[in-house]
Amino acid sequence: MSENGAGVAAVRRALAEGGFRGELLGAGDEGYDGARSIWNAMVDKRPGLIARAADRDDVVAVVNAARECGTPLAVRAGGHGIIGSAIADEDGVTLDLTLMRGVEVDVETKIVHVQGGCKLGDVDAATAEHGLAVPAGIVSDTGVPGLALGGGIGWLSRKHGLTCDNFVSLEVVTADGEVLEVHEGSHPDLFWALRGGGGNFGVVTRFSFQGYDFGPTMRFGAALYHEEEARAALREYAAIYPSLPNVVGWHVAMKRAMPGLPFVPDELVGTPMVMLFCMWLDDPESQEGVEMVERLLAVGDPAVTGSAVIPFGLGMQRFLDAEFPDGLRNYTKEAHLKELSEGAIDALVDFWAEGLGAGTTIEGELAIYGLGGVAREVGEMESAFSNRDSLWWINWANHWHDAVDDDTNMDIIRASYKRLEPWVGKGVYVNMLNVDELDRVVEAYGGPEKYARLGLVKAKYDPTNLFRMNHNIKPTAAAETA
Numbered sequence: 404m405s406e407n408g409a410g411v412a413a414v415r416r417a418l419a420e421g422g423f424r425g426e427l428l429g430a431g432d433e434g435y436d437g438a439r440s441i442w443n444a445m446v447d448k449r450p451g452l453i454a455r456a457a458d459r460d461d462v463v464a465v466v467n468a469a470r471e472c473g474t475p476l477a478v479r480a481g482g483h484g485i486i487g488s489a490i491a492d493e494d495g496v497t498l499d500l501t502l503m504r505g506v507e508v509d510v511e512t513k514i515v516h517v518q519g520g521c522k523l524g525d526v527d528a529a530t531a532e533h534g535l536a537v538p539a540g541i542v543s544d545t546g547v548p549g550l551a552l553g554g555g556i557g558w559l560s561r562k563h564g565l566t567c568d569n570f571v572s573l574e575v576v577t578a579d580g581e582v583l584e585v586h587e588g589s590h591p592d593l594f595w596a597l598r599g600g601g602g603n604f605g606v607v608t609r610f611s612f613q614g615y616d617f618g619p620t621m622r623f624g625a626a627l628y629h630e631e632e633a634r635a636a637l638r639e640y641a642a643i644y645p646s647l648p649n650v651v652g653w654h655v656a657m658k659r660a661m662p663g664l665p666f667v668p669d670e671l672v673g674t675p676m677v678m679l680f681c682m683w684l685d686d687p688e689s690q691e692g693v694e695m696v697e698r699l700l701a702v703g704d705p706a707v708t709g710s711a712v713i714p715f716g717l718g719m720q721r722f723l724d725a726e727f728p729d730g731l732r733n734y735t736k737e738a739h740l741k742e743l744s745e746g747a748i749d750a751l752v753d754f755w756a757e758g759l760g761a762g763t764t765i766e767g768e769l770a771i772y773g774l775g776g777v778a779r780e781v782g783e784m785e786s787a788f789s790n791r792d793s794l795w796w797i798n799w800a801n802h803w804h805d806a807v808d809d810d811t812n813m814d815i816i817r818a819s820y821k822r823l824e825p826w827v828g829k830g831v832y833v834n835m836l837n838v839d840e841l842d843r844v845v846e847a848y849g850g851p852e853k854y855a856r857l858g859l860v861k862a863k864y865d866p867t868n869l870f871r872m873n874h875n876i877k878p879t880a881a882a883e884t885a
């Protein structure tokens with residue numbers, strides 16, 4: 404047995420002998436292949452061991468065993484991280500939290516307690532029952548932990564901030580196996596770092612979030628444009644967006660093949676369309692909301708418009724699920740835009756119309772997420788999450804089916820990013836940072852000064868960098884920052 408294999412075997416033995424209550428899966432065990440698969444089929448790793456924790460004590464046992472045996476450790480929740488850091492290599496152990504998916508809602512305080520392996524859909528289902536919502540992302544299969552620890556943007560960000568802005572407290576298993584309750588008044592340095600610093604500081608076994616009265620329904624409107632009308636509509640969008648109140652969300656999805664959503668006539672299904680969609684994030688029946696949605700649907704010359712009051716947690720939050728299935732070859736990119744100028748609009752529309760067009764196998768969409776609002780009001784040094792200024796975040800959410808197309812398609816997407824560069828602002832969202840952008844990790848964490856501060860927190864709670872399979876923050880000695 405190799406030295407590495409010996410480490411993994413020692414971890415397995417220690418867990419089995421120590422009364423591990425979850426599941427231990429190695430190559431050849433039933434369920435191993437399913438357990439090593441994640442959303443992005445480009446990631447095809449074979450961890451030495453997958454330890455599926457049943458509870459917090461199991462998590463502590465895995466952390467202790469990996470540390471003591473010197474074995475690389477990856478942490479997995481929803482498995483939606485693009486780079487596949489949730490899955491260890493052959494010499495390592497994946498600590499898998501997918502059995503830990505309980506959610507408890509305290510209806511009095513509106514605080515929502517979420518176990519460390521939950522998906523967004525688990526939280527939405529539990530909160531919708533009480534007319535509450537926790538601000539999070541837009542695809543229900545995404546894991547809460549990776550999303551929340553890296554920031555967490557979604558439909559409610561303009562009204563209630565990022566997911567990490569709504570942490571009340573967290574239960575964290577640190578690298579030495581200690582269980583800490585972390586909040587503003589307890590380990591405030593760690594609390595600050597967990598709000599955007601990713602999985603660098605420990606394993607979160609429970610998140611407690613501030614929930615809000617929301618729904619159960621929301622007012623939604625969508626307008627679809629053909630290519631010839633798209634540029635003009637986007638120019639109007641760019642002019643109006645900065646003046647909107649925080650209770651309005653307005654976003655763009657440039658789709659190569661329009662899905663058959665309820666308001667889409669049959670003849671437009673499968674055709675390339677630019678969709679502008681707006682949300683009234685307040686009382687869905689208010690006259691103000693009706694008028695706002697009407698005003699935004701009147702932009703440009705749409706081929707079709709539709710509006711409705713729809714369920715939020717169990718409707719809007721699942722609206723896009725079918726477009727982001729598991730098992731495709733996914734390549735994504737993100738850019739914070741400093742201005743949505745005419746040149747930027749042309750660059751985006753050209754890529755959508757040509758790069759995503761006939762002759763390539765690239766599928767998916769180019770999205771513009773309208774941000775700002777409450778998410779922008781938190782100061783740069785108030786949380787680890789960085790670069791909140793940009794009003795628009797561009798997301799190339801692209802995929803294809805065949806590995807032979809990987810290089811060509813990635814080159815096309817990279818070229819389209821390059822064309823947009825003159826309008827790209829500072830920073831990049833750490834949760835969207837891809838494998839070919841690892842030179843941007845310091846920038847994603849806010850630049851050298853903030854990265855150094857995060858490094859000090861890392862040195863205090865994880866001095867040997869046990870939690871390094873992520874967008875890594877290296878432990879910094881105090882002298883290095885002096």
Ligand SMILES: Cc1cc2nc3c(=O)[nH]c(=O)nc-3n(C[C@H](O)[C@H](O)[C@H](O)COP(=O)(O)OP(=O)(O)OC[C@H]3O[C@@H](n4cnc5c(N)ncnc54)[C@H](O)[C@@H]3O)c2cc1C
Pocket residue numbers: 442478479480481482483484485487488489490500519520539540541542544545546547548549550551552553554555556557601602603605606607608727834835872873
């Ligand atoms: C289809 C899709 C839709 C998305 N939509 C959004 C969106 O709307 N908004 C948004 O902000 N982002 C979105 N993202 C990006 C998303 O935030 C990241 O991919 C995130 O990493 C997913 O979290 P996960 O738990 O599923 O990841 P995993 O791949 O399971 O884990 C990623 C990393 O998170 C860390 N981690 C996981 N669990 C824990 C834990 N319990 N404790 C400590 N660290 C842990 C580990 O470092 C791990 O390597 C989306 C991604 C996809 C693929």
